[in-house]
Amino acid sequence: MxxxxxxxxxxxxxxxxxxxxxxxxxxxxxxxxxxxxxxxxxxxxxxxxxxxxxxxxxxxxxxxxFRQALLVNRKFVASLDKGISEDKLGKDILNSKMKVGIIGGSSWESYANQFMPSAQKVGYKDWPAVKKALFETNEIDAIYRDATEIKKIIYQEPNLSIKYVPILFNDVKxxxxxxxxxxxxxxxxxxxxxxxxxxxxxxxxxxxxxxxxxxxxxx
Amino acid sequence: MNYLTFKKFSLRLRSVKNFLLIILPIALLIGYFFPSASSSLNTIGVSLIKLITFPAIPLVLSAVVISITSLFDFTGVNTSHNKFAKKLILSLIGFIFFSAALGLFLSLFIKPGILTPEGKLSIGKYMLDTTDIQVNIFKSETESLVSSNINFFQTLIPTNIISDAANSSTLRIITGSILTGLGLAAVPSEKAKPILSFLKSVNALSVKVLEELLVLSPVMLICLIAGAFSSISTEIIVALLNLALCVLVGSIAFLGISKVIFRKFTSTEERNILSSNPLDDVYLLAISTGSSMACYPTIVNTLKNIGRDPNEVEASASMSLLLARLGNIIYNVIVIIFAFNLYDVRITPLILIQALLMGIVTGIATAGLTGVAVLPSIGVALAFFSLPIPPILLLIVAIDPIIDLLRSSITGVSSMALSTVVCRRGVV
The missing domain is CATH 3.40.190.10 (Periplasmic binding protein-like II)
Known part of the structure; x- marks a missing residue:
């Protein structure tokens, strides 16, 4: 270890x-x-x-x-983008009905209920299963965890940043x-x-x- | 070396042969051996571009007013004006649809946006951190939520033609000049004559100043290429090679097509008057300045020299250079297809027609804008197809210093070809 x-x-x-x-x-x-x-x-x-x-x-x-963060499919973001300011766009995403993947039985469930009240929360058994749902089976629009985990995904596979965008919550840690x-x-x-x-x-x-x-x- | 010798030397450099054998090698050598000078070279190049655009505002204002007045005659005295206006408008529409279709054909054939794994990696690395969205959940909303589309329409509405000119509000100058031209066309000719005479003098002066400033274009071109060579990420250029190739092929194709049109619509006697092919001159001028408007004096002088109607030449050249913007139309269509390929959009005949129309609309919407300022117009098309705007803009901005030159060249040569088609022969 x-x-x-x-x-x-x-x-x-x-x-x-x-x-x-x-x-x-x-x-x-x-x-x-x-x-x-x-x-x-x-x-x-x-x-x-x-x-x-x-x-x-x-x-x-x-x-x-760590700042809380989402990794969202850019097509989902584009479907909400109305040429408004980035901060408002971020809030629109949080208030949308997106399908967000989280680790089941973790604190992220309660954070998701608090910050994304309208989103459809889907719990998975572990983090690899959450990532699989976004990248392979395309069951969800976004995944939710802290910035170190979210950024790690695209740092280790930069080509993913073409189709997915990190959203970092500056004031929610x-x-x-x-x-x-x-x-x-x-x-x-x-x-x-x-x-x-x-x-x-x-x-x-x-x-x-x-x-x-x-x-x-x-x- | 006195000024006249320098001017002659500079004019000689404006040929394809001298560009390839002298300007390009010098610029690449400077860029390769002095990479640390890239920032200074860029600054010099951009400053020279600003200098060349110095007469642009009076030129645009006078050219559009004179053109509109030449195009329309609401007094019913001169019916040939209206005939020419009809011919020009129909030709503009034809050229616009042809250029958009060419852009569509090239992008379907070359397939920009279909990337190799290495290309995806380069683009992904380039995007890292830069397109992240930062959110402050507990911050109160103080930002203006006014849509950028509303701002765009506001920029079209002229306030006062003098203050718009003073503020360099090009779009407002164009719309204000169109209204002024329509007004002048509606008043009796004896009342319009003094204003038209004044505007023609302003136009002649602006053209002369522009011609003299263009003597500096070889120096500017060397600075810009050398600066770009050492500062633009070659990795991104390689990754976006298909996109750049598409625009390059479009630019060369339009040069070829324009040459054919010029040959078809000019007589042997007309061509014998000219010492060189004017399309080459226009192409190189646009490539070297990144400004299609810089081609205006060459287009107008060439066609006047071969005996085309001066009023019609001025009208068609200014209208096609300022409003039709074929380079931007082709480019916007190509970028839309690039985005389709990058985001795996299923291409159907309906989608292609929509891409063609959105390319035309957003391309025309760039009237009066130059350089990187034209790129946000593509965002409107991307939003229409619900495609991500920030990553596409980030990528096209990265290679725009090169692409801008190609866009200008298409607009320049197509304007020359269109003016040759619509302007009457045999008027001395």
Missing amino acids: AGYDIDLVNGFANKLGVEVEFDRDSKDFNDTVFRAGKGDFDLAIGKLSTTYKRMSDTHPHEYMN DVISIFLPTDANVAMSDVLDFYLRDYGIKGDAEIMEELSEFYNPIN
């Missing part, structure tokens, strides 16, 4: 002088947080969005925040947190905050720049 979260949690374990044991058996993102609350493990990490629902048995420690159980040792919470202070809270642009090899366009 590799990635920003893995490096982060390995660094934390290193500071504490303990080994990391990864548990990847949770059904979905909600289940991961739920199991942390139950005490199945010491903390939950994995680009987990912060929602009030997830705070019933856990408390969040923010370490990243997905706060990513590490979740600790509410009954965890209070000192653990302070130590984690102290550790995260060194890292700082990263935005999507910083993450994409830091991990440029991962995000940069293919040659």
Whole structure:
């Protein structure tokens, strides 16, 4: 396993002088947080969005925040485009009856209900299934997640930007947190905050720049 | 070297042979060996273009008023005027439909927009980040929601012909000049004569100034080609090769067709008066300046020299250069088919007819606009077919410095051909 979260949690374990044991058996993102609350493990990490629902048995420690984003079929956008300003066009898209694909059982379902009330939301079992519905089976008009995931798709396959356009929500961010159980040792919470202070809270642009090899366009 | 020697040398450079053997190699060598100078060369080239367009406003104003007055005679005194007007209008319509059909034929044959995987990758990389839509969900809406289409129609309505000319509002100058010309055609000739005489002097002066400024066209051409060579992304040019090729073939085809028309509609005696083929001169002039209006003096002087009716020549040249814009019509049709291919639109006979008509309408709507300013008109056609506008505009803007020259050349040579067809012979 590799990635920003893995490096982060390995660094934390290193500071504490303990080994990391990864548990990847949770059904979905909600289940991961739920199991942390139950005490199945010491903390939950994995680009987990912060929602009030997830705070019933856990408390969040923010370490990243990403702009929310859609990747929309340009033909769908063109069907709404009336030569109006870009900001108004973005809002028209959000208020339209588009079919938007999301990961089922994730926080994106509640975000979609909040920001796209008229859209037809379609949940899929995981992110590859969401992408397949947009690019291969053409069942949906758009997919919804954070900017790092949306931009990654077209950075890694730039030819997709001919037919699909990212829509970035500048003022709606997905706060990513590490979740600790509410009954965890209070000192653990302070130590984690102290550790995260060194890292700082990263935005999507910083993450994409830091991990440029991962995000940069293919040659 | 005095001015007259320089002028003679510059005029000699305006031939296909000298363009290929002298201007093009010099420009490419400068662009290749001095890429860091591309920005300065572009600035010099664009400044020279601005200088050449200096007499454009009085030229457009006087040419359109004189043309409209020559075309229409509402007093019923001169019926030959109305006959010429009918002939010109019918010929304009014929040329417009022919050019749109040629654009359609070329694009169906060359298939712009059908890309190789490498081409798709180049275009995709070029578009990365630049066409993203940024949304502020919680920001209050303060932007004007007035449609750009309404703004376009507002730009057509003249306010005051003097202030429109002072503000360089070309579209308003054209519509204002048409109204003024119609007014002059309706008043008795003795009352219209002093104004027409003044406008003819303004026209002659503008043409003379333009002719003298065109001496600089070889320098301008070298600067523009050298600047473009080192600054335009060759990757994008390769990816959009079919689109560029379509316009290039259209430009060369129109040169050939115009030569045939010129030969067919001129007598041997008329052609013997000329030292060179005027279509070559017009073609090179448009290519080197990117302005079809720069061809006006050459078209008018050539046809006057061979004895065509001066009033008719001025009317047909200005009307075809300013209003018909065949280069833009062909180009718009080609771009529409390019967008169809890029976005997998199923092409049916009905769709083709719609593309032809939208190409004509949006091409004519560019009257008075030059350079990259003509491109947004294509957006109207793309919106009609519900095709994405920003990516197409982004791509065509990328290669427009080259395509603009080809569009101007089509408009220039077609205007010469049309004027040859409609203007009466044997008037000295």
